Structures are given as structure tokens and as C-alpha cells.
């Protein structure tokens with residue numbers, strides 16, 4: 001749902017059109033796949049494509065049809081257990097790490113499940129003279145939920161394919177993309193200063209536009225004077241860190257980060273490798289020469305933090321990032337560009353690439369905004385129960401939907417996660 005669409009304007013036709021559009025996109029994104037691709041799951045984090053397709057349908061079935069449809073009968077009584085991700089309020093869940101073992105239902109049956117849920121949701125919405133607020137809210141939540149899983153579709157698929165020495169390509173490499181792959185390093189970072197001041201963080205949950213509960217409520221935050229980098233850290237920047245033995249010296253690393261680097265043997269970002277002395281990067285467009293001018297991606301919060309220390313800088317706090325980004329229009333390299341990879345910066349803005357390309361790690365631990373109040377019932381488990389031990393990321397990536405991002409949006413991952421398009425922007429105290 002576009003963040004600009006007001007609930008008050010969310011009439012039946014708008015809701016149905018947006019629902020069907022997003023549902024269709026999940027299937028359009030699957031078109032380049034072969035049937036064998038649907039079941040891959042390398043690690044617990046990276047769910048199979050088929051599971052994403054089914055789980056997003058389960059969400060609409062469980063949170064809307066089950067409570068609202070007259071004479072509700074589940075599409076399949078076993079699906080509630082198979083495709084419940086983590087909602088304890090709904091019931092037990094099939095083990096996350098074993099989702100690849102679900103060869104049944106088949107891909108064909110999952111597509112039938114999707115079609116069934118689409119038909120029933122549309123019929124339900126059409127049955128109302130005025131869509132009840134609660135149903136409209138859950139439908140819009142389900143649409144945003146499906147967009148989140150569309151992003152996971154890409155990041156999970158990439159990681160799962162990476163296990164295969166054939167390194168499959170999601171889409172063909174065009175001459176344009178290959179040229180991008182050879183773009184040189186770009187201009188040095190410029191620092192943009194912000195004076196100390198009171199600012200607001202988060203948003204209030206009004207009926208103006210959709211936000212996730214974890215973005216609420218709006219509250220005051222005091223910022224010390226700081227400066228922020230006008231662009232993202234590039235692959236060329238990060239290469240200097242590698243060549244300066246950044247992964248070898250413990251000096252720059254948080255204790256947990258150093259333990260993680262040592263135990264995993266990390267020597268570079270995920271998907272980088274060296275062949276005949278040259279660096280390459282694997283991505284959804286296949287293997288390409290390392291794009292020196294593009295933002296570094298697929299680094300953990302530990303690597304981001306170590307790079308920042310090595311650079312005599314630090315990661316921005318969430319409040320700093322949000323304060324800066326809230327002044328800029330939401331434009332950037334999102335999934336709609338079809339490029340599905342990070343790009344060198346070409347924005348004429350004072351602070352560039354705040355949106356799109358890579359999620360930007362912040363130094364802020366993911367926790368509740370003051371006054372946070374999760375929704376009642378099982379759907380309240382959506383965000384709130386993960387507010388421990390994770391870091392906030394901001395701004396969206398090259399596989400995020402442009403309709404899905406805003407300055408208050410809070411993504412969160414464990415600090416050792418690298419399979420998302422996660423990158424680095426530097427900040428400094430003034």
C-alpha cells in the first residue's frame with residue numbers, strides 16, 4: 001500500500017486493486033524460476049520460495065478470512081501448522097529450519113492455494129458496503145507483509161543459489177549492467193554537518209497512511225551535533241579496508257564481531273570472491289567484476305562497525321539517520337528499477353542514496369519507541385517480540401518495493417546477518 005494512500009480513501013476498489021497487484025507481483029517475480037528452485041533452503045534464515053508463496057497466503061487466511069468469513073473452512077487444515085511462521089498465539093509451527101523438506105504441498109498446489117485465497121479475499125471485501133476499519137487495517141498489513149516477503153524472496157533465493165557452484169543467474173546480464181559492473185570509484189565522501197537540536201523520531205498511528213506498529217509513536221529525541229557522509233561506503237572504500245588487513249587485525253572489531261569473523265573465517269563481504277587476482281561479486285545478475293563505485297553490500301553490522309572504526313568514524317544512530325532522511329524525497333534504486341543490484345551513486349542530492357540500494361546499518365539496538373504499544377492478539381507478535389539483540393537498519397534496498405519505505409521504517413536483523421542487501425553510511429561526532 002502506498003504510504004500516501006489514506007485509510008479514509010481506502011475504498012473497496014482501491015483495496016482490492018492494491019491487494020491483487022501485490023499478490024500478482026509475488027508470482028511475477030517467480031517467473032524466471034525453474035520448479036527445482038522453489039524448495040531450496042540453505043539455512044534456517046533463508047526460506048524456500050514455495051514457503052514464502054504459501055505463508056503470505058496463510059497470513060490473509062488466518063488473520064482475515066478465519067475471523068471474518070461466514071462459514072469459514074480452511075483451504076487445507078494442515079496449512080495453519082505448516083505455514084505459520086512464528087505466531088504462538090495462532091498455534092504450533094512446523095520447524096523453520098526444515099521448511100525445505102515440505103515437498104508437499106507441491107508448487108502447483110501452493111499456486112492453487114494462492115488463487116483460492118485471492119478469490120475469497122476479493123469476495124469478502126466486495127461483500128461489505130463499507131469495509132470495517134479492522135478488516136481494512138489487516139488487509140493493508142497483509143499487503144505490506146507480502147511486500148516484505150517479496151524482498152526476502154530475492155535475498156533468500158540469492159543465498160540459496162550461492163551454495164551451487166554453477167552460481168545461477170536470476171536475470172541475464174545486459175551490456176548496461178556489465179558496464180555498471182566496471183564503474184570506477186567515485187568522489188571522496190563529503191561530510192554534511194547537523195547542529196545539536198531537538199527532533200522527532202517515529203510516527204503516530206493515525207488514519208493518514210499505513211505504518212508498522214514498531215514505527216510508533218512519534219517522540220522527541222535530542223541530537224548532539226554530528227556530521228553524516230554524503231554517500232554510502234563503496235566497494236572500493238571497503239577494498240581498502242581489506243587490503244589494510246582490516247579482517248586480520250582485532251583492533252577495529254567489537255568482541256562479538258571478532259569472534260564471529262574468526263569462527264566463520266570471513267575475509268570479505270558475502271558474495272565476494274577473488275579469481276586470478278581480480279575481485280568478483282555474485283548477485284542476482286550473476287557473477288560480475290567487483291563494481292568499485294557501487295555501495296558495498298552484504299556486510300554484517302560487525303563489519304560495518306569495524307569499517308567505521310578503521311575510518312575514524314562511526315555508524316549513525318537511528319535518530320540521526322531518520323532526522324536526515326526525513327528531509328529528502330523517497331527516490332532511489334528500488335526493486336521496480338529491475339536492476340536488482342547496487343548501483344553507483346548518481347543522485348544530485350546533498351546526502352545521496354538514503355533510500356534504496358542497501359539497507360543502512362545503524363548503531364541503534366532495535367527496541368521499542370517510548371510508548372510503543374503492539375496490536376492486540378496474535379498479530380501483535382508481528383514486530384514487538386523481536387525487540388532484543390538486533391540492530392536497526394534504515395532506507396530500503398535494491399530489492400525493496402518503493403511503495404514500502406519511509407524515513408520512519410525500521411528494519412532489524414541480528415548483527416551477524418549478511419544475506420540482506422545491507423551496507424554502510426558513516427557518521428562522526430562534531
Ligand SMILES: [Fe+2]
Nearest residue numbers: 055085145149
Ligand atoms: Fe511473514
